[in-house]
Amino acid sequence: MSSSVDEVVDLCRDLLRIDTTNTGDNATSAGERAAAEYVAEKLAEVGVSSEIHESAPGRASLVARIPGTDPGRGALLVHGHLDVVPAEAAEWSVPPFAGEIKDGFLWGRGAIDMKDFDAMVLAVVREWQRTGVRPPRDIVLAFTADEEAGGDFGAHFLVDKHRHLLDGCTEGIGEVGGFSYTVSKDLRLYLIETAEKGINWLRLHARGRPGHGSMVHDDNAVTALAEAVARVGRHRFPVVVTPTVRAFLEEVSEALGIELDPDDPEAAIGKLGTIANIIGATVRNTANPTRLDAGYKDNVIPSRASATIDCRTLPGQADLFLEQLREVIGPDVEIEHVQRQPALETTFDGALVDAMAAALRAEDPAARPVPYMLSGGTDAKAFNRLGIRCFGFAPCNYLRT
Ligand SMILES: [Zn+2]
Structure with a gap:
């Protein structure tokens, strides 16, 4: 050994x-x-x-x-x-x-x-x-x-x-997975990844009438883009509890003695200490603006402006998410798909899962394997x-x- x-x-x-x-x-x-x-x-x-x-x-x-x-x-x-x-x-x-x-x-x-x-x-x-x-x-x-x-x-x-x-x-x-979260000296959770969120990087394009920055102007691409980006950045998509996250929350709330409302899991997630951040991103689709690009001169209104949005989608949610996002963005801003990779999800059962659990227990008698979803790829x-x-x-x- x-x-x-x-x-x-x-x-x-x-x-x-x-x-x-x-x-x-x-x-x-x-x-x-x-x-x-x-x-x-x-x-x-x-x-x-x-x-x-x-x-x-x-x-x-x-x-x-x-x-x-x-x-x-x-x-x-x-x-x-x-x-x-x-x-x-x-x-x-x-x-x-x-x-x-x-x-x-x-x-x-x-x-x-x-x-x-x-x-x-x-x-x-x-x-x-x-x-x-x-x-x-x-x-x-x-x-x-x-x-x-x-x-x-x-x-x-x-x-x-x-x-x-x-x-x-x-x-x-x-x-990513198999790492521990110590609950007490007799109980350590080991998070085994059974799901991953999907990745969808979008570029938003707004178009308007070019013009001089000194004029009254009601068709400004930068303004239109900024409004859409701000709406996306502030929007919270609805909570969706997938089978992996449900199984995780049930195991963890039982282990920690936390009350869990399956339809409103965020209160329970807030009590998870250092892993709250990891888990918080797995109960909803997310869309975060990451880049902005517009203009070439301080006094020129450009005809176009663009922004990048980093979206992460739950298993089975990609199409519905895009519909919801389209509503938030509005009809006048074009959406381009830059990078798209699907979410993954499998069940936490079978001989391989049993072998992983046995391997953990052999090294750590306090080990309790739980399934979890990674918010990355x-x-x-x-x-x-x-x-x-x-x-x-x-x-x-x-x-x-
Ligand atoms: Zn790595």
């Missing part, structure tokens, strides 16, 4: 020391090639072969398959991304890419998102290979590029260009395009909550 824990630390530390910063722009991103080669080497050491595929120079993802004993069963995809978001060294108390151990913690950009999970998966597979364990079902490992910028150069690329590597995968586990959005039933399960026991 302890030798594989030590190995997780060593592997994670090595991965943290490989800068895989993803800026969202290939010209300035570090790329994942060195990390993918490191993973390939660690797999090859124990006899597991793998393939590395680049979507652009340096943007590398790795896939490997470990054959199971029962070919009749669907394969399990286990996926972790290799890239990390940028880190400004001056804002860190330790160098972000040094993999330092301090105060009993391993520090570095990506230490919990998600080189920790990459290292755990590698350590388990290496242990299997050393001791002759063969899993019952095929295990497909995917270490991906570009998750932090939407996965076009990673998971979506694999699905589009190398989908045969994922043949037979029926279920998948990756981020992960590589699961790409793998779900192949019909893979995806869960977020990269376990982490947070000592402070």
Whole structure:
């Protein structure tokens, strides 16, 4: 046991020391090639072969398959991304890419998102290979590029260009989920992701009559756009409790002894401490203005103005949401779809869920697994395009909550 824990630390530390910063722009991103080669080497050491595929120079993802004993069963995809978001060294108390151990913690950009999970998966597979364990079902490992910028150069690329590597995968586990929320010393909730909100980035376009800023003018694109943007920004869409969130709230309110009104869950959510923020965004569709663009000169009224709205939609709500949003925006502002990815939702049951729950309890007798919905998106959005039933399960026991 302890030798594989030590190995997780060593592997994670090595991965943290490989800068895989993803800026969202290939010209300035570090790329994942060195990390993918490191993973390939660690797999090859124990006899597991793998393939590395680049979507652009340096943007590398790795896939490997470990054959199971029962070919009749669907394969399990286990996926972790290799890239990390940028880190400004001056804002860190330790160098972000040094993999330092301090105060009993391993520090570095990506230490919990998600080189920790990459290292755990590698350590388990290496242990299997050393001791002759063969899993019952095929295990497909995917270490991906570009998750932090939407996965076009990673998971979506694999699905589009190398989908045969994922043949037979029926279920998948990756981020975000499996982390703990301590209720008491006898009870720790572990949030396993069974749903993700959809992403819908919209651009609003308002048009008007151009003119001179010194004149009386009643058809100003900036004014029309600003009114629509302000309405959207202030609007609260109605509460919708999906099956995942309902199951989560029932489990959590029981665990915490909180009264729950299923039709008005926000009072209960407000009592959830540090996880209230995570959960609060999962009971309604949201639309937040994020960018504005208009004009080119201080005294010229432009003929057009545009704004970006970041919308996140609940499972099954995308079309209804657009109708509601159209009402808020009004008829005169045009809506352009910039990026659209559907929401995901699966049920919290079955052998895989039981195995995840058993794995948590084996390490932490106080563990109580609960399903939850992520308000963001992960590589699961790409793998779900192949019909893979995806869960977020990269376990982490947070000592402070
Ligand atoms: Zn991540």
